[in-house]
Amino acid sequence: MPSGVTVQAAATGSPPVAASLKNASVRFGSFTAIENLTLDVEDGAFYTILGPSGCGKSTMLRLVSDLIPAATGEVSIFGKSTEEARLAREFAFVFQDATLLPWRTAIQNVQLPLEIGRKRGVKIPVSDKSPSELLDLVGLSGREDALPHELSGGMRQRVAIARALVCKPKLLLMDEPFGALDEMTRDHLNMQLLKIWQETGVTILFVTHSIPEAVFLGQKVLMLAAHPGRLREVVEIDLPYPREIKLRDTPEFTRHAAHLRELLETC
Amino acid sequence: MTMVDKANPGSVETDESKLQALEEERRFERRRKFEAVAIPITTVIGLLIIWQVGVRLFEVPTYIAPAPSEVADKLVTEFPILLANFWPTLFEAALGFVTGNVAAVLIAIAFVHSKTVEKAFFPIAVFINTIPILAIAPILALIFGLGMTTKVVIAALICFFPTLVNMVRGLQSVSPQTMELARILSASKSEIFWKIRLPSSLPFLFSALKIAATTCVIGAIVGEWIGADLGLGALILESMYNYRSPMLYATVFMSSGLSVLLFAIVSIAERSIIRWHT
Numbered sequence A: 001m002p003s004g005v006t007v008q009a010a011a012t013g014s015p016p017v018a019a020s021l022k023n024a025s026v027r028f029g030s031f032t033a034i035e036n037l038t039l040d041v042e043d044g045a046f047y048t049i050l051g052p053s054g055c056g057k058s059t060m061l062r063l064v065s066d067l068i069p070a071a072t073g074e075v076s077i078f079g080k081s082t083e084e085a086r087l088a089r090e091f092a093f094v095f096q097d098a099t100l101l102p103w104r105t106a107i108q109n110v111q112l113p114l115e116i117g118r119k120r121g122v123k124i125p126v127s128d129k130s131p132s133e134l135l136d137l138v139g140l141s142g143r144e145d146a147l148p149h150e151l152s153g154g155m156r157q158r159v160a161i162a163r164a165l166v167c168k169p170k171l172l173l174m175d176e177p178f179g180a181l182d183e184m185t186r187d188h189l190n191m192q193l194l195k196i197w198q199e200t201g202v203t204i205l206f207v208t209h210s211i212p213e214a215v216f217l218g219q220k221v222l223m224l225a226a227h228p229g230r231l232r233e234v235v236e237i238d239l240p241y242p243r244e245i246k247l248r249d250t251p252e253f254t255r256h257a258a259h260l261r262e263l264l265e266t267c
Numbered sequence B: 001m002t003m004v005d006k007a008n009p010g011s012v013e014t015d016e017s018k019l020q021a022l023e024e025e026r027r028f029e030r031r032r033k034f035e036a037v038a039i040p041i042t043t044v045i046g047l048l049i050i051w052q053v054g055v056r057l058f059e060v061p062t063y064i065a066p067a068p069s070e071v072a073d074k075l076v077t078e079f080p081i082l083l084a085n086f087w088p089t090l091f092e093a094a095l096g097f098v099t100g101n102v103a104a105v106l107i108a109i110a111f112v113h114s115k116t117v118e119k120a121f122f123p124i125a126v127f128i129n130t131i132p133i134l135a136i137a138p139i140l141a142l143i144f145g146l147g148m149t150t151k152v153v154i155a156a157l158i159c160f161f162p163t164l165v166n167m168v169r170g171l172q173s174v175s176p177q178t179m180e181l182a183r184i185l186s187a188s189k190s191e192i193f194w195k196i197r198l199p200s201s202l203p204f205l206f207s208a209l210k211i212a213a214t215t216c217v218i219g220a221i222v223g224e225w226i227g228a229d230l231g232l233g234a235l236i237l238e239s240m241y242n243y244r245s246p247m248l249y250a251t252v253f254m255s256s257g258l259s260v261l262l263f264a265i266v267s268i269a270e271r272s273i274i275r276w277h278t
Helices: A002-011 A057-064 A082-087 A106-115 A131-137 A153-165 A183-200 A211-217 A245-249 A251-265 B002-007 B009-057 B068-077 B079-113 B115-130 B133-144 B148-171 B176-184 B189-226 B232-241 B245-273
Strands: A017-028 A031-042 A046-050 A072-077 A091-094 A171-175 A203-207 A220-225 A230-236
Touching: A017 A057, A017 A203, A031 A057, A031 A072, A031 A203, A031 A230, A046 A057, A046 A211, A057 A072, A057 A171, A057 A203, A072 A082, A091 A153, A091 B176, A106 A131, A106 A153, A131 A153, A153 A183, A183 A211, A211 A245, A211 A251, A220 A251, A230 A251, A245 A251, B009 B068, B068 B079, B068 B245, B079 B115, B079 B148, B079 B189, B079 B232, B079 B245, B115 B148, B133 B148, B133 B189, B148 B189, B176 B189, B189 B232, B189 B245, B232 B245
Parallel strands: A046 A203, A046 A220, A091 A171, A171 A203
Antiparallel strands: A017 A031, A017 A072, A220 A230
């Protein structure tokens, strides 16, 4: 049935699909982390993913990025299997921890994806921006030769974002990337991420545990429920872009946030 | 400068007080550095004086405990002999250091890549490590004879285990997220090894090498005790049997100097290779 819906949607001229999950389930032994997840991720959109702990937010990103196999169902990215998409570098991942190699400078960390993967048959696509231009884009020009321990937590995360963009991915998977940062830094990086999204047109799946962050960034909020992890609701956030920090003080913003909080409490 | 001074004498004052504060800070810093060196040196000199006076005061015979002045005298007058015995021990210790650590690193790599190899050989490695080095030395002497090989093997053996354990830990110290990153980048096993695992292990390796830098000297000296006519170990035994205690002390001093030398070389190498903090 769901496949019929997709075909129909495509036929009626809906935007192309970046990632598609059909009745996908993930199991760890007898534990069901995700059950029957069906979802089409629109190309070019910004999705935030919200849900109580144990709802499989991170698992969902790991399923899409071919880190964990689906027990049942299907996952495809731009019509390819997740493995094919991985080998084509269709997606990139930004972790909660910047995960930089501490012996490499900022620019060498950004270059890492260009050096790895050929042996496994990856044809490495190159971004139209060079690694140093990408560091510029994330606001780190002049810090190319700094080692990770010489950078603040926010700067390290920006290096990680530049590294994710170096192969010009069409889908960016972000797993609570700003969760460990202080609020000021987080606001700043939220703005920067929106700018990058608008400049590059990349599709973003962004896991967060912050309701304001989910509303501020996303066009759509995927609300997941726990035990087992499943899709509860897709909430549209009809606030116009470009969004400014002061948007958070508007009644529309508060209304969305309150609605999500209510949903979250009943998840 | 003078123009500004004339125009605004107030700023001169603040400049001067700033300079004064800076000067004060510098003086404080200099004092702290001076104290860090001066206090331990004073303590050592004090202990040496107590030793010297004590030995003379209680008329301790030289063969039981020599005065520091006698030891210093031997260090100067017998320096050529000490040096002639220093080189063989340095050579054995250094060769043992290289052999033992290379073997440990290679086996650690094998362990990390194959659980079967680890299961098969790790208990043996632990067992060999539990045998006291002094107890295994005669066995090695029977196998390798009384030449240099025995000393090198003992020195290698004593370095081996700490490096093996540390290197295995170092190679496994890659965070799960970094491994996920490698998987998303479709990294091959060799790419993961050369670009991620090996550099991650270097801080662990160097802390093991610093241990090995001092223990390999112990290994070489123990080897010389089993049977040798040259080397610091041989000189220690010879001095002891002949009650030449100033010479014995001077030799021990040289042995400690050898450990310090090897330790310093490893530390310098570490500082030039590992510029990052984790």
